Amino acid sequence: MVKIESIIQEFYEKEEGWKIQVFVASCAERMVQLFTGVVGADPSRSQDVELVLRCMDLLWSPDSNKPWALVAEEIYLLPELAGDEEPPGLLLYAYNAAAALYYATKYREAGDLESVISCCNHALNSAEFISEQLDDGVDRFIIEVERQKNDIEELCKFKSPDKGEVVGFMRGRGQVVGREILADLLGR
Template sequence: MVQIFTGLCGDDPARSVDVDFVVHAVEDLWKPEVPSESFRGHMETLEGFQELETSDEQVVEVAGIYTFYSILALRYATLYRSSANSEDALKCAHACLTAMGQLDQNLPGVTFFTQEAECQRRAISESPLEDSNASHLSRLRECDRTVGRERLVAIQSRLAG
């Protein structure tokens, strides 16, 4: 989901600090040795993002919807890494599935929801992340990068249409 956020906000100079932070936070998520305290700070920073601000208005613009899901998923991921509460991991997974289900509904002929569900199944069926298995993490990360690029292209095509 981070590629969606950076792809949609990366050209906005007003969001450059947010983009840099998101990239840093995601880098930390892939490093098992980063202490949980770091993720508490990341989570607090994310809670200050405009995507998570309380509002009476619904987000209806395409970019706003997917940047919201991106930050929401990252918030739950950092929350999980700060507490190791499996409920937070489930909330992260749910945010990703919801975003991809919504994308599927708005673009004909795509199956991002199914793809996301399969990625999640594959991630949990292999060796646990706590094992610090570098090759496993590398494969997961490369898969996430590839999938993230495909999703960003799809969202950008929706914005252009």
Template sequence: MVVDEAVATALREQSQAQVGVFVAGCAERMAQVFIGLRSDDPERGGDVDTVVLLLEELWSAEAPQQQFQEYVDSLSGFPELDEASDEEIIDAGEIYSFYAVLGMRYAALYRSSGDAETALKCAHSCLTAMGQLDQNIPVATFFAQEAECQQRVISSYPLGEVDEIAQLRNADQVISRERLEALKERLPH
């Protein structure tokens, strides 16, 4: 697994609330990729709305655990995670939409279960996506950026101040938009 050892250890040892902030950040950094690639498709409007609502809930420590299972079920029904398809995904937009949905599904699954191994899978899917993006663009910095974001969050523990969490989210939103822009440059026009 490509997740940094210190990050993996922290995810296994921290409170559910702290790890919840971690997976919310991972999902936030991937969200604009999905939203940006799917928002022009009228058939995906409901999916985009689901992602936007999920992000709000992921950042809320008070969101009920059982609600996240509904998000897991919903995301599992997205075409990106359709296991019935035997076709290999080769389109760049499809690949990164897949990773975005996968990361968000793991974030929701963590919040529904509290299983640290699921949080590790969330982190791993984000790193894998950024590693692949780095292989396909001239300036390869996204994998290192994702690893640094993950390390920054765990080194900030304990997080509890609303301002600290809001600053993290704002920074993650900026990163997510940068990823979408880099990906759009790679996609055929």
């Protein structure tokens, strides 16, 4: 990995916990549209889409004291995460999005570095798979590494006591990027 794990570890060790929470939320936000865009095409999965969107809202609340173990369990029960193997086709992207979301919630539950890295790795895997599938010469893995580095840099620079400012900025940016990633995948 392009040294991103060591950058994440240093960030984890030096920064306040709420900044790590925002970091994993940002990573999950970029991925979540791969879930909603793929799974949302099936009307019978509307409850799963709603669950994922509710979870995403919770992740963007740095001061939330939700029972994160229960939230993680709900995400873990999604069909994409239920099997022993990764699903085929477009559902592979929904799997990686659900897994990123799961590890973001696990971080909120336990506060552990392993969950942060797992969340980020699923975003990186998905980026790499999209590049392989589209075969258009764009290295989305490197782009995602840069996005993660940029998130860390932004959060390290942030010194205001108003968390809402950085949360709003990063969530908005994550949503825009998530739409772009889905559009690339679906060829729009």
